[in-house]
Amino acid sequence: METIHTIDWMRQVAADARAKERVVGLVPTMGALHEGHLSLVREARRHCSPVVVSIFVNPTQFGPSEDFTKYPRTLETDRAELAALDVDYIFAPTPEEMYPAGFSTGVVVDGVSERLEGRSRPGHFRGVATVVLKLFEITQPRFAFFGRKDAQQLRIIQRMTSDLNLGIEVVSCPIMREADGLALSSRNAYLKGDERRAATALYRSLDAICGQIAAGECNPARLVAAMRSVLDSESGIKTDYAEIVDAETFEPASGLNKTCYAAIAARVGSTRLIDNALVEPIRGPIIGRISGPDGAPSGEQANGELRVTL
Amino acid sequence: METIHTIDWMRQVAADARAKERVVGLVPTMGALHEGHLSLVREARRHCSPVVVSIFVNPTQFGPSEDFTKYPRTLETDRAELAALDVDYIFAPTPEEMYPAGFSTGVVVDGVSERLEGRSRPGHFRGVATVVLKLFEITQPRFAFFGRKDAQQLRIIQRMTSDLNLGIEVVSCPIMREADGLALSSRNAYLKGDERRAATALYRSLDAICGQIAAGECNPARLVAAMRSVLDSESGIKTDYAEIVDAETFEPASGLNKTCYAAIAARVGSTRLIDNALVEPIRGPIIGRISGPDGAPSGEQANGELRVTL
Numbered sequence: 379m380e381t382i383h384t385i386d387w388m389r390q391v392a393a394d395a396r397a398k399e400r401v402v403g404l405v406p407t408m409g410a411l412h413e414g415h416l417s418l419v420r421e422a423r424r425h426c427s428p429v430v431v432s433i434f435v436n437p438t439q440f441g442p443s444e445d446f447t448k449y450p451r452t453l454e455t456d457r458a459e460l461a462a463l464d465v466d467y468i469f470a471p472t473p474e475e476m477y478p479a480g481f482s483t484g485v486v487v488d489g490v491s492e493r494l495e496g497r498s499r500p501g502h503f504r505g506v507a508t509v510v511l512k513l514f515e516i517t518q519p520r521f522a523f524f525g526r527k528d529a530q531q532l533r534i535i536q537r538m539t540s541d542l543n544l545g546i547e548v549v550s551c552p553i554m555r556e557a558d559g560l561a562l563s564s565r566n567a568y569l570k571g572d573e574r575r576a577a578t579a580l581y582r583s584l585d586a587i588c589g590q591i592a593a594g595e596c597n598p599a600r601l602v603a604a605m606r607s608v609l610d611s612e613s614g615i616k617t618d619y620a621e622i623v624d625a626e627t628f629e630p631a632s633g634l635n636k637t638c639y640a641a642i643a644a645r646v647g648s649t650r651l652i653d654n655a656l657v658e659p660i661r662g663p664i665i666g667r668i669s670g671p672d673g674a675p676s677g678e679q680a681n682g683e684l685r686v687t688l
Numbered sequence: 689m690e691t692i693h694t695i696d697w698m699r700q701v702a703a704d705a706r707a708k709e710r711v712v713g714l715v716p717t718m719g720a721l722h723e724g725h726l727s728l729v730r731e732a733r734r735h736c737s738p739v740v741v742s743i744f745v746n747p748t749q750f751g752p753s754e755d756f757t758k759y760p761r762t763l764e765t766d767r768a769e770l771a772a773l774d775v776d777y778i779f780a781p782t783p784e785e786m787y788p789a790g791f792s793t794g795v796v797v798d799g800v801s802e803r804l805e806g807r808s809r810p811g812h813f814r815g816v817a818t819v820v821l822k823l824f825e826i827t828q829p830r831f832a833f834f835g836r837k838d839a840q841q842l843r844i845i846q847r848m849t850s851d852l853n854l855g856i857e858v859v860s861c862p863i864m865r866e867a868d869g870l871a872l873s874s875r876n877a878y879l880k881g882d883e884r885r886a887a888t889a890l891y892r893s894l895d896a897i898c899g900q901i902a903a904g905e906c907n908p909a910r911l912v913a914a915m916r917s918v919l920d921s922e923s924g925i926k927t928d929y930a931e932i933v934d935a936e937t938f939e940p941a942s943g944l945n946k947t948c949y950a951a952i953a954a955r956v957g958s959t960r961l962i963d964n965a966l967v968e969p970i971r972g973p974i975i976g977r978i979s980g981p982d983g984a985p986s987g988e989q990a991n992g993e994l995r996v997t998l
Contacts, residue, residue: 385853397709480936482798483817483851489792507793508852515853541793542818543695543825626790 379461381468385476385516388469392430392518401426404519406510409433409470410450410564411459414554418523419463421551428466430517437473439505450567469517476512484508487534487541493628494641495530495652498618506531507538514539514546522546527553527561529639529654530628553653553688559585561653568649576614577646580653581688583608583620584640588655588686596634596684598622609644618643618650625656634684635659656687689771691778695786695826698779702740702828711736714829716820719743719780720760720874721769724864728833729773731861738776740827747783749815760877779827786822794818797844797851803938804951805840805962808928816841817848824849824856832856837863837871839949839964840938863963863998869895871963878959886924887956890963891998893918893930894950898965898996906944906994908932919954928953928960935966944994945969966997 382388395402403426405418422429433456440446453470460468484504490496491503514522522539524532536548554562559581560574569577583605587595590604605620623630625637634657641654660683692698705712713736715728732739743766750756763780770778794814800806801813824832832849834842846858864872869891870884879887893915897905900914915930933940935947944967951964970993 389853389855397707399707480847481851482800483848484796484798485852486794486796487792488794512851512853515855537790538793541791541822542795543699543822545699545825 379457379465379468381457381470383470383472383475385471388430388467388471388516389518391428391467392516395428396518400428401521402517402519403427403429404513404517404522405429405431406513406522406524407431407433408435408449408564409456410452410567411456412554412562412564412566414525414527414562416459416463417554418525418551419460419465421549422521422523423463423465425549426519426521429464430467430469430519431460431465432469432513432517434469434471434476434509434513436476436505436509438477438508439502441499441501444499445565445568450564469513476509485511485538485542487537490530490533490537490626490628493530493623494619494621495643498643503531503534507534510535511538511542511544514544519546521549523549523551525553526550526656527563527653529625529641529656533626533628555581555688559688561651563651565649565651569646573614573647573649576612577649577651579609579612579615580642580644580651583642584653584655584688587640588688591634591657591684591686598631598633598638601640605640605642609642614646616645618645620644622657656685658685658687659683660685689767689775689778691767691780693780693782693785695781698740698777698781698826699828701738701777702826705738706828710738711831712827712829713737713739714823714827714832715739715741716823716832716834717741717743718745718759718874719766720762720877721766722864722872722874722876724835724837724872726769726773727864728835728861729770729775731859732831732833733774735859736829736831739774740777740779740829741770741775742779742823742827744779744781744786744819744823746786746815746819748787748819749812751809751811754809755875755878760874779823786819795821795848795852797847800840800843800847800936800938803840803933804929804931805953808953813841813844817844820845821848821852821854824854829856831859833859833861835863836860836966837873837963839935839951839966843936843938865891865998869998871961873961875959875961879956883924883957883959886922887959887961889919889922889925890952890954890961893952894963894965894998897950898998901944901967901994901996908941908943908948911950915950915952919952924956926955928955930954932967968995968997969993970995 403422405422407415435449485507486504496503558578586608587601587604609617620642631638638657639654643652713732715732717725745759795817796814806813868888896918897911897914919927930952941948948967949964953962
């Protein structure tokens with residue numbers, strides 16, 4: 379495994395791999411790796427060689443009052459974990475390498491970027507789309523792997539990749555959860571004392587509507603009320619949004635007849651967390667179950683025609 | 689020569705060429721080809737094989753009250769001219785192929801896009817940068833050729849290419865002019881009767897300051913006044929802007945000690961035309977002269993330390 383810090387060298391390595399018809403797989407991360415990231419790396423390893431994992435805490439996707447400076451940076455631990463998974467290259471550029479003086483280009487995805495996270499974090503998705511496009515150009519992957527935890531980010535990357543004809547396959551990977559349901563996130567490291575337990579309210583509210591949908595409830599307003607009821611009953615939590623949205627546009631869903639997300643953002647103390655459940659109309663029987671690490675809650679239930687994946 | 693209408697096939701052809709280590713050259717055009725475009729194609733032919741010329745009248749770079757529908761479309765004549773220059777591929781997609789339903793991604797270049805043309809034509813450069821990035825992704829060129837007539841567009845494409853790590857060399861080619869100095873443009877076809885003669889005022893105003901600079905004038909305000917004086921004395925012309933701007937930022941220049949453009953936009957009747965002169969500090973003697981077609985004005989003069997290229 380080689381750690382690369384410069385754009386020129388990373389591009390050269392990727393170009394050489396492509397010239398030999400090898401299939402480059404990219405897993406873009408901000409480091410502070412957890413089992414969620416590692417599941418993406420394992421998926422990349424199954425399909426691609428070489429596997430490139432980028433580690434870059436991207437300043438342009440943080441707002442001025444957000445946690446850019448305190449975001450956990452654990453390069454040595456990350457490196458050991460990636461070596462154990464037989465990763466070929468870590469691409470870890472500096473901010474100066476990625477954004478030299480005079481940098482002024484941005485990629486924007488209208489519509490979906492303006493909803494939910496985009497409304498709460500102005501400029502966030504421009505920062506994300508721009509850095510991901512740069513990483514795509516530098517590492518020239520055939521496949522790129524993203525977690526469904528950041529569902530709106532995933533949708534924006536898919537939209538950008540298709541609109542700009544990038545010729546890259548964007549692979550969506552399941553959410554990894556702790557045994558009590560908390561979605562894995564590098565920001566979970568911020569949770570102090572009782573906050574860790576309070577944080578499970580996000581999962582519990584999604585799990586609650588999972589049960590309701592299985593029992594036949596299809597009305598978005600009533601499902602949103604049910605999510606809010608769980609969140610509001612947890613005093614340590616301040617909800618930013620809890621919505622049922624169309625999985626393509628991220629506009630509020632009028633029903634569950636198209637694929638939707640139940641999406642939540644909430645602040646636990648000073649830590650902002652997000653989570654979601656995927657709600658899909660299905661035709662055939664459900665085959666298999668998505669399992670978290672250590673026998674954590676899986677989260678597939680069906681009410682005959684709907685599948686909910688936590 | 690093959691004319692390709694679909695993105696998938698164009699991408700396949702380009703990928704095959706790259707896999708054989710051939711050097712793809714792209715000349716992006718909106719068709720209605722004139723000697724300016726053909727000079728780009730000849731330059732591409734000298735350095736690249738295969739040469740791809742795209743012909744696409746891009747709707748997103750026209751404002752709602754601009755000339756998208758009446759923009760000249762001359763595909764059969766264009767095709768004959770390109771065949772005579774031994775072009776390998778014409779890429780001529782439909783608007784629906786380039787912008788399918790749901791398209792919502794844009795590329796923006798802050799700063800330089802907001803000046804001159806950007807101020808007069810809101811959204812124009814977002815349309816240009818986005819379509820050029822798409823064309824780059826589809827045709828995967830190593831070199832792409834642009835005319836200096838659209839100097840601000842050229843700068844924006846260079847900035848985008850560098851900021852997004854596209855790994856493409858953007859080649860700037862000289863302005864081609866008629867015998868009386870009028871810069872070649874597909875929009876010259878709109879000029880009626882006396883407008884054709886009036887239109888030379890753009891060139892004449894640049895030529896006037898060319899003489900002044902050669903005589904030692906270095907004050908941008910006085911040079912702008914000289915340009916305006918020529919433009920204002922031509923009754924058939926309405927000036928949009930006439931400025932001396934820094935060649936990197938397109939901000940007003942405070943002197944001629946850095947590379948600048950003298951840039952003009954003006955309306956002749958209902959036809960909007962642009963032109964510019966490149967003003968560069970030089971150290972050594974001037975080597976060679978840039979010549980237009982048919983012995984048209986070349987336009988290099990030196991005042992010892994400055995070179996002006998019309």
